[in-house]
Amino acid sequence: MSERTGFSGFSKGTLNFFKDLSKNNTKAWFEQHKNVYEEQVLFSAREFVIAMGARLKKIAPRIQADPRVNKSLFRLNRDTRFSHDKTPYKTNLGLWFWEGTGPRMECSGFYFHLDSEKLMFGSGLYAFPKDMLDAYRQSVVHPVQGAALAKAIKGIKKEEAYFYGGSHYKKIPSGYDAKHPNAEFLLHDGLYAGIEMAIPTEFFSAALVNLCFDHYKKMLPLHKWLLALTERV
Numbered sequence: 401m402s403e404r405t406g407f408s409g410f411s412k413g414t415l416n417f418f419k420d421l422s423k424n425n426t427k428a429w430f431e432q433h434k435n436v437y438e439e440q441v442l443f444s445a446r447e448f449v450i451a452m453g454a455r456l457k458k459i460a461p462r463i464q465a466d467p468r469v470n471k472s473l474f475r476l477n478r479d480t481r482f483s484h485d486k487t488p489y490k491t492n493l494g495l496w497f498w499e500g501t502g503p504r505m506e507c508s509g510f511y512f513h514l515d516s517e518k519l520m521f522g523s524g525l526y527a528f529p530k531d532m533l534d535a536y537r538q539s540v541v542h543p544v545q546g547a548a549l550a551k552a553i554k555g556i557k558k559e560e561a562y563f564y565g566g567s568h569y570k571k572i573p574s575g576y577d578a579k580h581p582n583a584e585f586l587l588h589d590g591l592y593a594g595i596e597m598a599i600p601t602e603f604f605s606a607a608l609v610n611l612c613f614d615h616y617k618k619m620l621p622l623h624k625w626l627l628a629l630t631e632r633v
Contacts, residue, residue: 407448407450409606410448419516445467448608448609449467455609464499471496494512505526506529509524518599519597520595524594536588540580540585545629553622568588569586570587592622
């Protein structure tokens with residue numbers, strides 16, 4: 401393994417590893433190719449976390465970018481206990497940069513997703529903790545906080561390739577006005593935005609940090625809105 405010199409891009413070997421893993425998703429195969437995973441995936445992923453974290457601090461000063469598994473790096477192992485799919489490994493790389501004082505998955509943040517064919521950059525909070533849902537709904541209809549949310553989503557809608565999600569419930573919760581301008585957000589149990597793309601040329605160079613940062617910056621208003629929400633709870 402080469403000596404650390406800073407992030408200089410992922411390699412074609414990174415993509416090939418996930419392509420091969422999707423065809424050979426067994427513990428035996430992985431053990432035989434664990435060194436490939438460590439050299440072609442983990443090494444560059446850790447370098448990227450460090451570089452991306454330093455850049456994100458410019459817009460999110462308290463961002464957490466920790467290049468360890470179960471911190472900014474999601475585990476490759478799948479939890480198969482309650483799943484019909486018993487394949488042992490995920491066929492993607494997931495990275496998470498979070499901001500806030502709570503547990504990392506209860507904070508808003510920025511997400512990086514890679515598989516053998518595409519990239520996805522996202523921001524938000526995938527699932528609200530139960531003790532946050534009421535505060536979220538009150539913020540959605542609040543004159544000031546609700547207007548800030550609508551403005552953040554409007555900015556995301558201007559970007560044609562962007563999506564936002566988190567809608568879960570079929571009915572507006574009791575006690576809320578179904579005709580409120582922000583009523584659609586009362587159906588959410590999470591709130592996030594993102595963009596998906598084919599593997600760009602920047603993926604293979606240090607320019608990936610700039611590309612990723614540019615997209616995260618466009619999603620920053622939503623992140624800031626959610627960050628403020630988590631700090632009020």
